[in-house]
Amino acid sequence: MAFIGFHASHEQIPPSALLDAVVAAEAAGFDGAMCSDHLAPWLPEQGESGFALSWIAAALARTSFSIGMVNAPGQRYHPVVMAQAFATLEEMFPWRFWAALGSGEAMNEHVTGDPWPSKEVRNRRLRESVDVIRRLLDGEEVTHDGLVRVHRARVWSRPTQPPPLLATAVSAETARWAASWAQGLATVAQEPAALARVVDAYRSAGGEGPCVLQVHVSWADTDAEALDLARAQWRQGVLTPPLAWNIEQPEDFDAAVGAVDEKALRSAVLVEDDPVALAERVAALAGIGFDRVYLHHVGQEQSGFLAAAADVVLPRMKELL
Numbered sequence: 001m002a003f004i005g006f007h008a009s010h011e012q013i014p015p016s017a018l019l020d021a022v023v024a025a026e027a028a029g030f031d032g033a034m035c036s037d038h039l040a041p042w043l044p045e046q047g048e049s050g051f052a053l054s055w056i057a058a059a060l061a062r063t064s065f066s067i068g069m070v071n072a073p074g075q076r077y078h079p080v081v082m083a084q085a086f087a088t089l090e091e092m093f094p095w096r097f098w099a100a101l102g103s104g105e106a107m108n109e110h111v112t113g114d115p116w117p118s119k120e121v122r123n124r125r126l127r128e129s130v131d132v133i134r135r136l137l138d139g140e141e142v143t144h145d146g147l148v149r150v151h152r153a154r155v156w157s158r159p160t161q162p163p164p165l166l167a168t169a170v171s172a173e174t175a176r177w178a179a180s181w182a183q184g185l186a187t188v189a190q191e192p193a194a195l196a197r198v199v200d201a202y203r204s205a206g207g208e209g210p211c212v213l214q215v216h217v218s219w220a221d222t223d224a225e226a227l228d229l230a231r232a233q234w235r236q237g238v239l240t241p242p243l244a245w246n247i248e249q250p251e252d253f254d255a256a257v258g259a260v261d262e263k264a265l266r267s268a269v270l271v272e273d274d275p276v277a278l279a280e281r282v283a284a285l286a287g288i289g290f291d292r293v294y295l296h297h298v299g300q301e302q303s304g305f306l307a308a309a310a311d312v313v314l315p316r317m318k319e320l321l
Helices: 015-028 052-061 079-092 108-112 119-137 172-180 192-204 223-238 250-257 261-270 275-286 303-320
Strands: 003-008 033-034 066-071 097-101 140-143 149-153 166-170 186-188 213-217 270-272 292-297
Touching: 003 015, 003 303, 015 033, 015 052, 015 303, 033 052, 033 292, 052 066, 052 079, 052 172, 079 097, 079 119, 079 149, 097 119, 119 140, 119 149, 119 166, 166 172, 172 186, 172 192, 172 270, 186 192, 192 275, 213 223, 213 275, 213 303, 223 261, 223 270, 261 270, 270 275, 275 292, 275 303, 292 303
Parallel strands: 003 033, 003 292, 033 066, 066 097, 097 166, 166 186, 186 213, 213 270, 213 292
Antiparallel strands: 140 149
C-alpha cells in the first residue's frame, strides 16, 4: 500500500491555521503528516515559525493518523529535553509519533550564542544526542560528558514502546553513516539519480526502517501562477548544502538567492497546474525506493491544494504506487 503524507510547514503558516490544515489533510485522504521544526522562517515573506512541539501535540489530539517531526538535538535543544518531549508525545499517542533527527542549520541554532560547528562535529554531536535520547527512553539514568553534557538525567513518564528515531540525510555519505543508528531515513526531493544514490547508500550499509521522501510542490490553476507562487514562497530552495546549513537570517537567505533562476527553481519545486501530472511526477520520485512520500505545497493557503489532492492527486498516486 502506498503511504502518502502531508507536510506541515511552520515557516509559512500560523500555528492555528496549520492545525486546521492538518485536520483537513486527514479528511482529504492523506495517510499521515510530518512537520518542520524552525525557530525562524527561511524567507522574510514566509513570516511564521511556530513551536513544533506545542503544535504537534495539538495536531495528534485533533487527528487519528501518525505525525512526525524533523528535529536537531544538541545545541538549541538539549537531548534530555527532547527525550522527555518524545516520551510524553508517544505515551499520549501510542504508535503515532516519530522524529527524524539531523545535525541542524545555523538559522535555528545560532541563537544560543555557541559557535556553529563543522558538519563532521555536528554529526558526532548528533550521534551522542541520539544515544542519550535512546538510553533515557529505555529508562536509564544517564550521565555523559562529550560534545553534549548530561548529569544523572532520567525520564520518568515513558511510553510502553519508544517512538522510532529516523535520520535526516541529503547526501549518500550522510545516509551511509546514518544506517548504523537510525530506524529509518528521511530526505528531500532532488535529482532522481541523486535520490537513488541516497537510498542505495542507506540500504547497502544495512539501514533498516522506512525511507521517507519529502517533495516540495507548487500547484495553481496555471503554470505561471504556480511558478510565481514557488518564486515568492520557496525560492530559497535553490540554495543547497553546505551553504544552506550556514546562513543565519531569513534576510541573508533572500540575499543569497539573488535573481531566481527558473530552471533551478523548477528543479527544487515541482511546479504544476495539472493535478494528474503532479501525481505522476511525485509517484515517479517515490518509486525510486521510498516507503512514504510527504507532499509540501509551498503556498500559504492550503485549501485549494487539499481539494485537488482529494479529488485527483491522491487517487492517481495510489493507482501508480
